[in-house]
Amino acid sequence: MINYLARRIAISIAILFAVSFAVYLIFAILPFDPAALTCGKSCNDPGIIEANRKRLGYDLPIWTQYLVFLKGLFLGRTFGEGAATIFCPAPSFGYSFQEHACVTNAILEALPVTLSLAIGALALWLILGVGLGIVAARYRGRAADTGSTIFVLIGTSLPTFLTGLLLLVFVVVKWRILPYPSGNYTPLFENPLEWLNTMILPWITLALAYAALYTRFVRNAVIETLSEDFIRTARAKGLSEKVVLRKHTLRAALAPLTTMAGLDFAGLLGGAILTEAVFNLPGLGRLSLGAVVDFDLPIIVATTILAATIVIFMNLLVDVLYAFIDPRVRVAA
Amino acid sequence: MFKIKAGSSRRGRRAFSGVVALSLLTGVLVSCSSSSGGAGGTLTFLTNAESWTHADPNRNYTGQHIAWFGSFMHRTLTAYARAEGAAGSEVVPDLATDTGRSSNGNKTWEFTLRDGVKFEDGSDITCEDVKYGVSRTFATDVITDGPTYAISMLDIPSAADGSSVYKGPYATDGNDTAAYDKAVTCSEDNKTITFNLKRAVGDFNYTVTYLSFSPVPKAKDTGDQYDLAPVSSGPYKIEKYKAKDEMVLVRNESWSKDSDPIRNAYPDKIVVRFGVAEEVRDQLILNDSEPAAFSLDAVLPTNLATVFNEDGTPKEEWKSRALNVYDPYVTYTAVNVGKVPCVQIRKALYYARDFAALLQLVGGPAFGGDPADGVIKPLMGLDYKPVTGLEDFKPEGNPEKAKALMEEAKTTCPDIYARATGEGFTFDTSDTDTNKKGATIWIDSLKKNAGINLKFNFIEPGQYYAVVFDTTKQGDMSRAGWAPDWANASTVIPELFLDEGGFPLSRVGKDPAYAEFKSRAQANLAEPDRAKQGAEWAALNQYVMDQMWVIPGVFSKTQEIWGSKLEGVFFWEPQGAPSFGDIKVKS
Numbered sequence: 003m004i005n006y007l008a009r010r011i012a013i014s015i016a017i018l019f020a021v022s023f024a025v026y027l028i029f030a031i032l033p034f035d036p037a038a039l040t041c042g043k044s045c046n047d048p049g050i051i052e053a054n055r056k057r058l059g060y061d062l063p064i065w066t067q068y069l070v071f072l073k074g075l076f077l078g079r080t081f082g083e084g085a086a087t088i089f090c091p092a093p094s095f096g097y098s099f100q101e102h103a104c105v106t107n108a109i110l111e112a113l114p115v116t117l118s119l120a121i122g123a124l125a126l127w128l129i130l131g132v133g134l135g136i137v138a139a140r141y142r143g144r145a146a147d148t149g150s151t152i153f154v155l156i157g158t159s160l161p162t163f164l165t166g167l168l169l170l171v172f173v174v175v176k177w178r179i180l181p182y183p184s185g186n187y188t189p190l191f192e193n194p195l196e197w198l199n200t201m202i203l204p205w206i207t208l209a210l211a212y213a214a215l216y217t218r219f220v221r222n223a224v225i226e227t228l229s230e231d232f233i234r235t236a237r238a239k240g241l242s243e244k245v246v247l248r249k250h251t252l253r254a255a256l257a258p259l260t261t262m263a264g265l266d267f268a269g270l271l272g273g274a275i276l277t278e279a280v281f282n283l284p285g286l287g288r289l290s291l292g293a294v295v296d297f298d299l300p301i302i303v304a305t306t307i308l309a310a311t312i313v314i315f316m317n318l319l320v321d322v323l324y325a326f327i328d329p330r331v332r333v334a335a
Numbered sequence: 336m337f338k339i340k341a342g343s344s345r346r347g348r349r350a351f352s353g354v355v356a357l358s359l360l361t362g363v364l365v366s367c368s369s370s371s372g373g374a375g376g377t378l379t380f381l382t383n384a385e386s387w388t389h390a391d392p393n394r395n396y397t398g399q400h401i402a403w404f405g406s407f408m409h410r411t412l413t414a415y416a417r418a419e420g421a422a423g424s425e426v427v428p429d430l431a432t433d434t435g436r437s438s439n440g441n442k443t444w445e446f447t448l449r450d451g452v453k454f455e456d457g458s459d460i461t462c463e464d465v466k467y468g469v470s471r472t473f474a475t476d477v478i479t480d481g482p483t484y485a486i487s488m489l490d491i492p493s494a495a496d497g498s499s500v501y502k503g504p505y506a507t508d509g510n511d512t513a514a515y516d517k518a519v520t521c522s523e524d525n526k527t528i529t530f531n532l533k534r535a536v537g538d539f540n541y542t543v544t545y546l547s548f549s550p551v552p553k554a555k556d557t558g559d560q561y562d563l564a565p566v567s568s569g570p571y572k573i574e575k576y577k578a579k580d581e582m583v584l585v586r587n588e589s590w591s592k593d594s595d596p597i598r599n600a601y602p603d604k605i606v607v608r609f610g611v612a613e614e615v616r617d618q619l620i621l622n623d624s625e626p627a628a629f630s631l632d633a634v635l636p637t638n639l640a641t642v643f644n645e646d647g648t649p650k651e652e653w654k655s656r657a658l659n660v661y662d663p664y665v666t667y668t669a670v671n672v673g674k675v676p677c678v679q680i681r682k683a684l685y686y687a688r689d690f691a692a693l694l695q696l697v698g699g700p701a702f703g704g705d706p707a708d709g710v711i712k713p714l715m716g717l718d719y720k721p722v723t724g725l726e727d728f729k730p731e732g733n734p735e736k737a738k739a740l741m742e743e744a745k746t747t748c749p750d751i752y753a754r755a756t757g758e759g760f761t762f763d764t765s766d767t768d769t770n771k772k773g774a775t776i777w778i779d780s781l782k783k784n785a786g787i788n789l790k791f792n793f794i795e796p797g798q799y800y801a802v803v804f805d806t807t808k809q810g811d812m813s814r815a816g817w818a819p820d821w822a823n824a825s826t827v828i829p830e831l832f833l834d835e836g837g838f839p840l841s842r843v844g845k846d847p848a849y850a851e852f853k854s855r856a857q858a859n860l861a862e863p864d865r866a867k868q869g870a871e872w873a874a875l876n877q878y879v880m881d882q883m884w885v886i887p888g889v890f891s892k893t894q895e896i897w898g899s900k901l902e903g904v905f906f907w908e909p910q911g912a913p914s915f916g917d918i919k920v921k922s
Contacts, residue, residue, distance in 0.1 A: 007877070038801040050475045050483070053498040058476055081827055084505035086477045086558025099479070101509070102563050175618045186580045186610055282610035284579035292385060 007318075014314040023068060025303045030064040063184060071096065071303070095153045096300030098291065105300045108289060109308060115187050116285035118197070119204055119217035120270035120279065128263065132256070134213070135220025142225060142248065150217050157214020166207040166280035171204060186282045203280045208274060209250075212266060219262065223255035230254070252331065256329050261320050268316035272309035336410065356812075365602065376920030378602040381616045382631040385609050386578030391562040393471045394481040395706035398663055398818065398911040399631065401546055405796035406598065406916025407584055407605060410550075410568040412446045412465065412528075412543040414597055414908040417917060421716070424909045426540055426823045429597055430460065430550070430568070435540035439864065442490075444539045447527045451594040454552055455567040457585045462521035462528045464550035467504065470515060474503025474548050477558045479639075480678045481547050482838075489518040490533040505558060522668060523797075535861040537868070541821035544909075570600035582607040601903070601919040607631075617896070626900035627920050629913070639702055642896055647701030658895040658904070661710070661714060663818035663911030665707050666888030669840035671833075676846065677748035679740045680755055680787075681883035684812070687737035687787065689780035691730035696769055696776070696888060702894060706730065707887035709876040710831055711824050714908065717869035718824035722880045734784035741785050759788025761810030764805050767780040770814070803840060813840050816891075822909055824872035829856050832879060841884040848882050 008051055029036075037055035050314045055061045059070065073079070073093035079098045081088045090097055090104035138150035173179045180199055188196040227233065236246045275287035286305060293301035387400060392409040395401050405414065414429040416422055426434050431446040438445075452460040471478045472485040475498075481642070484497050491514045494500050500511035520529045532539065542548070555566045563576060570592075584605040592600070606616065617638045619625045634642065642653045649657040670681045686779035690706060697703035708722040727736045744752045754760070762777065764770045774791045781787040792810050794802050803813045817838065820826035830836040833856055834844045843849050856875055862868040895913055898903060900921045907914035 035801060036804070038804070050486075050498060052496050053502070054476045082477060082505060082558055084558075085505050085553070086474065087506040088558070088560065097559075099559055102560050167612060170615050171613060171618050173620055175615060178624070182624070186608075187556050279370050280612050282579065282612065284610075288385070288579060288610075 007322075010321075014311075014318070017083075017314060018026050018260060018307055018310055022071075022186055022307050025306050026068045026071070026299075028065060029297075029299055029302075033313070036060050036297070040305035048081070053220055095304035098293075098298050098301050100296045100298045101289075102299065103116065108301065109286070112284060112286045112289045114189065115283050116271055116274070116278070116287065117148055117203055118190065119208070119269055119274055119285060122201055122205040123208035123212070123270065123274075124263065126205050127212035130209060131214035131216025132259070134217040134304045136224055136247075136252070138221040139228070142221075147221075150221065154214045154218050156212050157217075161276070162207055162211050162274075163280050165210055165221075166204065169203045169207060170280065189286055200281075200283075204274075204277050204283060207277050207280070208270070216262075218321055220255070220259065223258065224251055227251045229254040235242045257324065259325055260323055264277050264316045264320035265313070268313045271312045272305075349632065352597065374601050374603070375922060376900075377601050377604040377606060377627060378918055378920050379625060379628040380605070380607040380631050381611045381625070381628050382607065382609055382621060383611055383613045383616055384631070387582070387607075388581075389562055390481060390565050390573075390576065391478070391481075392549035392551065392565060393478045394562060395546045396480055397508065402907055402910035402912035403459035403631075403915050405546060405910075406914070407567075407571045408565065408567045408569040408573075409546045410452070410460075410595070411548050411736070412547055413540050414544055415907070417597060417599070417907070417914055419905045420908065423661050423907050425912075426544065427597065429544075429595075430465070435543070437537075437539065439779050441537045441539070442532045442537040443533070444530045444536075444543075444602075445527055447545070449594050451591060452568065453589045453591075453594075454587050455553075455572040456549070456552075457589045458552065460550045460568055461525040463525055464552055465528050465548065466519050466521055467553045467556070469519060469550050470501075470504045471556070472503070473499055473501050473515070473549060474505050474558075477505060478503070482545050484542050484820075485547065488530075488534070488536055488539070489533050490531045491515060491518050498897045501645045504553070504556070504758050510904065537664065537819065537865075539861050541823060544821060548874035562847040570595070570598050571605060579610050581609060598916055601917075620898055623899050626898040629897040629901060629904075629915075629918065630895065634896055636698060636702075638921070639894060640697070643701070645701060645895070649890075653896070654901070656897055656899060658906055658913070659892060660892040660906045661704065661712070662891055662897075663712070663714075664756070664816045664891045665710050665712055665818070666814075666816040666891055667707065667710060668886040668888065669813045669815050670884060670886060671809055671811050671813065671840070671842050672882075672884055673842040673844070674847045675751060675760065677744055677751040678882055679744040679747055681886075682750055683740040683744065683785045683787065684781065685725075685883055685886045686727060686729075686733045686740065687781045687783075687785035688782075688886065689730075689732045689776050690732075692729070692776045692780070693773055696772055696904060697889065697891070702888035702892055704891040707890045709887055710827055710885060711872065712890050713875045715819065715822070715824055715827075717873040718827075719864060720870075720877070720878075722877050724877075724881060732780050732784045738784035741787070755787045757788070759790050760812055761792050762792050763794060763799075763810045763813040765796040765814070767796060806842065809840070809842075812886075815840055816888075824876070825860055828872055828875050828879070829860060832856070832884060843882075843884050845885075846882065848878075852878055860873050 037060045078092040079094045095105035134150045138147045190197045278285045278287040290305040414430040416425040416427050436445045501515040502510045570590045572587040573584045575583040642657045647659045711719045713719045778789045803809045859871040903917045903919045
């Protein structure tokens, strides 16, 4: 197991380096001049553009720029000179002139917002999706099943930005059930009630979309498992329907859900861009979106590496968890 | 100034010297109602933007931002009068005791600071602080996006690569600080600042209305991060500023009305809420859920009918809460004259285009604006004169005229004619939904009315100007918009058409008509008689249209809305923005 883990971690690190270099290369071959962008959006002064190219190191070969980036990861990096000097300590992903911040700090500031959003939404959609899925399977062909089908249709049809906007306009603006959040994000430990007020609608927005998918998935998995031979054996042994469902069916049916939930959660940590944008949550999604719009290379590289890291880590975690959940995997290992 | 306008954008602030008052043109200017409010309350601004583009005075370059920060935080040597209509375009002293004294044929300008002007920490504002603030403009790698008039006007030599030999206050190597010290000097008592210019600038006292001529205390300067915490010289100071969240301003106790005859400081507190979804922002005001809130953004097209009548006037219940006014911009399509050196074909483009359909895309005449007849807007007053020779213009396109011009082009410029009707011209535009719809109108109408083929080059909006400013990447035609930087077309005609201008997308340098244009434009820049100068700008605008160096678009409009507890709102013409500093919260 330890060897397996070590091998996976080594491969993961190599992948991360490859991802970071690929992002650098993509920007090198795009038909845009980063020095021209630093001069202002409509700057037409070649003197200023050339001076900025030299001062910011964009005249160096892309390999050299990448090596400087790698060095900063381990040793930190200094930007500017004189009174404008800024030092970004290791691990430095660079300095963002759009965010006016060291990239690492910008990410550390955005991460708790996205974590709050992803964890809350995950809990909500698992409760809703798994619960409805089980009920729909248990009462297949009856009113509960039809109800869940309607829910699935609505949940999968509504794009998150529309759900979010409708919730905001009606719940906050027109019906005034919830107050408009005073700031756009309040940390949990600063003011739990305000935090809840800020997060509840984004959670519902995301949970509706994901729960619909999970309902359908769980319903099908449970129905399929209920037709397995070992379930017939369990029933033949005289076990009650409740025990058959809880102890035998769900354990087998829900194991693949771990993989699905793990990867969906990883995807959200990479940034729920639309939900964050609608609810004005300053998380990783909006940070990434802003960086792409502004061609803010340091942020794009860092958020890409972070997203890749999260996906790789969650994959690893899911594989390990799987071994605990499903005894057949342990035996195979 | 940088503001997206129907898929085109442009920097520059506009100002109107004001023979024609805005109110006369629109008829919808909201008057200050009898004031039931006074000092106090919290004034809230709502915006979809994630933050201010810049809060650093040296980096402010949109009329709206200059109006906002100039009202609340940053003072300059001179400023525009806080008045409605044409009176607002008058330059008045701000930090300075007068509007400046020129000598040496307008190549030397002096300003003396008032007594008792202070930063938020209580320290006196001195000449050295203004000089230091101006010096930051030269640090172009750190202080980005701001106006660079200090670089182009101050008498400082250029290096071989075209950049200034002075690199700003942060550079440590190869920086010619002495050149800057010679160009900008302070008197012994540290009260009078003198600017030595490389050429005569008769309206330099307008130039210094820019916040890039604001004082900055050297000890508090943190380079790029000064954008997050600039030191106030105005009536409010920052209590909190967090991008994607909010900005909170509270009263600056060191500011005194006695030393500031311009600014009012009505509310106790000012809050700007960033990142509010566009529909939510509008609904908060339409439902009056936030009665003391003002929207910093234009109203969504889908909500215009709630507020305005079909003719663009506010509905009865919205008369005291909405504006529909001409903004500072003129939109146009620059024809790359170097690539399309044929005046008949350039004119055919103008006459063949279905302007009426294009105008509908941006709200029609009620909300989009009027057909432009050049690059100078009527609100520029004495710099504007209606352009003649365009009488055959028809909003839906004039195929007879366009075809006649093309027929003429067949013999006068056969190569360009062949290209126009064969492979066609390339049209650069930013990649937006509106522009994509516009592209189909252009393609259809030019083909139908003149037989000209077009190909569109859609460019990521954030990259648009970086691409079209690159002469190797610019196509035959490029969408753009422009607003004057101050109340003089000296910030329009030379900027758009002289080779050394800041926005020469028409690339007219090799046109046979350029030599005469250049000598007249350069001579007019130094013209001390403002009336004569204005008449010549109008004549040069006519000259530009005779050559059809641009295909004019619209004299555009903007719409603003606010909550029921606010009063005192009027459109501040020289900044092309509401007069934020005059808004009161009703008690």
